[in-house]
Amino acid sequence: MTRLIPHPVLSTTLVVLWLMLTRFSLGYLILGTALSLVAGWAMSALHPSTPHVRRWAVVPRLVLVLFWDIIRSNLAVARLLLTEGRNGRRSAFVQIPLTITDQTALGFLAMILTATPGTAWVEYETDSGILTLHIFDGSEVQHYRDVVGKIYEPMLMEIFE
């Protein structure tokens, strides 16, 4: 099982994407499954370590929190951009020490923070575990420290570690 399907999540996602791009039919299902299996083997040849999702139950909660956060920060950044020059906004660099070390978890954290308007991932030092973020609205520095340290980090830790 593990040798035939080394990356079950990747393969399933690829089959779903393949069926989304084409119309659903048995032929496309078989072709997509074959392709995703080959892609799984190629992936294991390139990147031998398989990320393990320990607890799937946390994933929907993470998605919900992220969805809400993206809506909220979209509105906040749009408002700041429209009043640019009159609102006294100053951006800031923030350095946050991280406790997660799992590569996949860090990758997800990077995606989450960069995809959310208002925060941008600038640098991460592997030895010291210090993350440098650029924050659009400097007055919300403490808020983002809490968001990263108390919301996303524990959730990702629960999922991956």
Added chain:
Amino acid sequence: MSEMILTIALGYAQVTLALAGCLVGTRILRGPRAQDRVLALDALYVSIMLLLVVTGMRLGTAFFFEAATVIAIMGFVTSVALAKFLFRGEVIE
């Protein structure tokens, strides 16, 4: 009725997205540095891709979708290659 609503909304979206493309384009011309231009090029790809999707909706055909997909993927590859070049000065090490 629904045709009128959709025509107005999609026409508005076409104008808005074209304007967004122009604004981002000024940033490509103004710079001032290489990373600004690459960032603006990436944003230009997104605006034009959305413009294609909206045009496809207005004409009621799914053909523009293919072009939009290609732009979305190619835009990523070019931006990453350019960013890599800025970082190291060479694309393949």
Added chain:
Amino acid sequence: MSPLQAVPLAVAIPVALLVVLGSTLTLIGALGFARLSTFYDRLHAPTLATSWGTGGVIIASALMFTVLEGRPVVHEFVIGICIVVTTPVTLMMLARAALQRDRSEGADGLPATGGETPPEDR
């Protein structure tokens, strides 16, 4: 005859709202591009277009073609996934490249190189 006539009113209104929302957010992001003064500020402008800007237009398109063709049309979401997954990678690489270039020139106002924790954390 325009294919838009076949869309029922109950679908046309949400589609119109989503398209207007998405394109307006993209325009605001582009406006930020033209107005913001430093590179690191401008790094935040395209995320408006790539989160709800793209999201609104993509959902509207999927909704409209699903109704028009009478079967679920979801291929637009592939674009959405592509954009959502790839933009952070581009932005992160550009940010690192810019930081490295600025540091090598000795520009002001940059974060400290790692290894030392800033004073407010200790």
